[in-house]
Amino acid sequence: MIELQNDSLVFSFPEVHPSATLKLHFQRTLRIPDDDSTYPLPPGLGQFPLRHVDDFGGQVPAQWIEHGGVMFPMYQSEAMWICFDSEYDDDREVSYPFAVKIATGKVSAVSGETWKNGVNRDPQDYVVVPEQPWLDGYCVEKGVIRQFVAMPLGAGYTAEEQVTGKAEHGGLQILAYPMKRSVYEELFPKVSERVYQRNMGLSEELSCCAEVPAGMGLAPGGRMKQEIYEDSYRLSDWDLKNSSRCFVHITNSMVWRSITGENPPTTPPTSSEYANAGLPWFEWYDDKNNALPGADPLTGMKSVATIGKEKGDVPLPENASVNPGNVVTLRKDLKPGQVREWTETADRP
Amino acid sequence: MRNAFGAYLRKRREELLGDSPEYSIRKVAAKIGVQPSYISKVEREEVAPPSEATIIRWAETLNEDPDVLLALAGKVSADLRDAIVKRPKVFAELIRELKDAPDHALLRVVREVRDGNW
Numbered sequence: 001m002i003e004l005q006n007d008s009l010v011f012s013f014p015e016v017h018p019s020a021t022l023k024l025h026f027q028r029t030l031r032i033p034d035d036d037s038t039y040p041l042p043p044g045l046g047q048f049p050l051r052h053v054d055d056f057g058g059q060v061p062a063q064w065i066e067h068g069g070v071m072f073p074m075y076q077s078e079a080m081w082i083c084f085d086s087e088y089d090d091d092r093e094v095s096y097p098f099a100v101k102i103a104t105g106k107v108s109a110v111s112g113e114t115w116k117n118g119v120n121r122d123p124q125d126y127v128v129v130p131e132q133p134w135l136d137g138y139c140v141e142k143g144v145i146r147q148f149v150a151m152p153l154g155a156g157y158t159a160e161e162q163v164t165g166k167a168e169h170g171g172l173q174i175l176a177y178p179m180k181r182s183v184y185e186e187l188f189p190k191v192s193e194r195v196y197q198r199n200m201g202l203s204e205e206l207s208c209c210a211e212v213p214a215g216m217g218l219a220p221g222g223r224m225k226q227e228i229y230e231d232s233y234r235l236s237d238w239d240l241k242n243s244s245r246c247f248v249h250i251t252n253s254m255v256w257r258s259i260t261g262e263n264p265p266t267t268p269p270t271s272s273e274y275a276n277a278g279l280p281w282f283e284w285y286d287d288k289n290n291a292l293p294g295a296d297p298l299t300g301m302k303s304v305a306t307i308g309k310e311k312g313d314v315p316l317p318e319n320a321s322v323n324p325g326n327v328v329t330l331r332k333d334l335k336p337g338q339v340r341e342w343t344e345t346a347d348r349p
Numbered sequence: 350m351r352n353a354f355g356a357y358l359r360k361r362r363e364e365l366l367g368d369s370p371e372y373s374i375r376k377v378a379a380k381i382g383v384q385p386s387y388i389s390k391v392e393r394e395e396v397a398p399p400s401e402a403t404i405i406r407w408a409e410t411l412n413e414d415p416d417v418l419l420a421l422a423g424k425v426s427a428d429l430r431d432a433i434v435k436r437p438k439v440f441a442e443l444i445r446e447l448k449d450a451p452d453h454a455l456l457r458v459v460r461e462v463r464d465g466n467w
Contacts, residue, residue, distance in 0.1 A: 002462040009462065054463055068465030106467075173467070247467050 002244050004070060007047045011098075011176045011244045019096045020178040021087040022129060026050070026072055026248075027339060029136075030271045031079040032147055032222040034305035035321045039224050040281040041136065044339040045268050048072040048080065051260055053249060059259040060249070061215065069247035071171075073256035073264040074150035074216055077304070077316050081136040081148065083339060084129040092188040095130040099231070099238045101175040102127065102135060104148070104218040105160020105168070109138050110228055112163060112297030119177060121235050123295055126177075131229050131289050134340070138220050138301065139228045141294040149221035149304055149316075150250060157308075157315060158217030162301045170217040175245040183237040216250040220301045221316075225283065227291035270318040281324040282340045354421040355394035361411050362392070372411075380410045398422035 003010045005023075013020035027044040050072050053064045060071065074080060082102065086095040099119045101108065106115035111125035119126050127135060137145035138159060151157040153170040161167050179187075253264035275281075308315040330340070365372040378385040381403060390396045398404065404422055408415035419426050425433075433440045447455060 001459070002464075003459055004462055052460075052462065066465050067467040068463040070462055169467070245464055246462055247465065 002246050004050055004052060007050045009050065009070065009174070009246055009248075011246075013178045013239075013242050013244070016178045016239055016242050017096065017181045017184060019087045019089040019092075020098075020181075020184075021096065022098045022100070022176050022178075023085045023087075024100075024174070025083050027081050027083050027134075028265055028268055029079050029081055030268055030274050031077060031149060031316070032224055032271055033319050033321050034147075034149075034222040034303050034316055035319070037223065037321060038144055039222060039271075039322075040283050040324055040327050041134075041224060041226060041340055042079070042081075042271070042274075042281060043279070044081070044083070044341055046265065048074070048265065049262065050248075056259050060251070064215075064249050067171075067247040067249070069249060071249035071251050073251050073253040075253040075264075075267055076150060076152060076216070078150050078253070078268065079147050079221060080150070080218075081134055083134055084127075084132060086129050089188070091190045093191055094188045096184065097131075097179040097233065097237075098129045099126045099177045099179075100129055100132075101125060101173075103173040104138075105153075105158055105164075105170055106173055107159050107163045107297070108295075109135065109148075109159070109298075110292065110295065112138070112159075112295035112299075112301075114164060115173060117175075118240060119235065119238055121231070124231055124292055126231070127228060128231050128233070131232070131286065133284070134226070135228070136224055136226050138298045139292055139295050140220070140223070140299050140301070142291050143225060143227050144294070145224050145226045145228065146220035146298075146301070146303060147222050147224055148218045150216045151219040151304060151315065152252070153215045153217040155315075156311075157219040157304050159220060159298070159301060160217055162220075163297050167217070170215045171250050172218065172248040173245065174248060175243055177238045177240060177243045179233070179237055180239040183233075187233075187237075216252055218250070219304050220298070221304050227285065227289075229286065229289040230292050232289060271322045272318065272320055275322040275324050275326075278326050280326045280328040282328050282330055284330045284340075354398045354418070354423075355392045357421055358407065358411070358418075359392035361413065365411065377410055381406045398424070401427060 001012050008023045008025040011022040026048040028046050028048055029044060030042040032039040032042055050070045053060055053069055053071050057065055086098055088095050103109060103115055108125040110127060111123040113125055137147040140146050154167040160169060251259060256264040304315050305319060362372050362377060374385045374388045378388045391399060401419065401424060404418050405415045408418045416426060
């Protein structure tokens, strides 16, 4: 079951486990320069508003109603990242694990392959939450992504058009699978039971970590340092009998008010305005997990700026390179659902 | 002019008055914006319950749920009334369907994000 709560999508599986709840939302952010540099993680600037498409049946394309799901507004060439948060189980001191497929225009942002149901390991076409706290773009190299940037569908920039040659779907598609209850309870025993097992000689490490006119699509923007992690569990650990999926439509912010009657969020600052103000950028690594290599179909994509240059177009205003001087390294143990913003607990390099 | 509304308000105000002098008739009347004598009359159920706006201010002053006080006064808030008037068939069916359901089955009405054909 999926609900919309405070601009977050909440996937819950009470039939699997009381803690099997995954939340995700879409964060506004800076568009990093689309040049040859690789930038640190930009900040979160607040959540995009999410609305049921069914509430605006007369104002959105009929195809959106057929797809169902939700929608949010982005300006052309605006960037976005996805924040994941799965429910923390106090009894086991762990967040419930999920395999989450993320596609844009029905092209996987992780593997670059066109939409397939189920989770696939070769190549991996999903992220594992909570190991993956955020996803900012397409996996183009080991440890490097290209930022999600909104572009009109049909102009040739989106990942969907570059990979499939068609401009059919746009938006984002999300599919979540919880871990099987039996596996979860075996891998993450209750704290009291875990103490007992430790006394019995089992290592903690083993017991915890065994393995439209308004339609927009997402296109690959600038390069950013972000690892997408290999699944350390077995493929059979995921409960493929229980899943929920959601089509997330992206509408141009310029028409959001005419559709919903609400003002869209303001335009974010440019990267140079942000960097010149000395505000923080972020780095985060998890050395317990291995990063996936870039996916071939995604590695072969051209960035928005490159395509614009070939077309004699300027799709990205304000694309000057910047020097992100203030880079904050976040601690490995993030708070559940932590957004990238400066806090007293952040480590400066 | 007997109604449960006045008795409930009086009981609640007197409970709060036991902990704080801010809940004297005079002070509560000032917060709600009515005369102290009107408070007394409503509490003694000598007059009909006040308007929706006054009940909502009363609820805020006594830290009560406005929908509960409105119901005790035999009223329905304007926003609920508007919602029902806008889609009378849907809400009439929904309320009739659920009116006898036990509270534990009515904890929350959940609206699912609909998955379509894609």
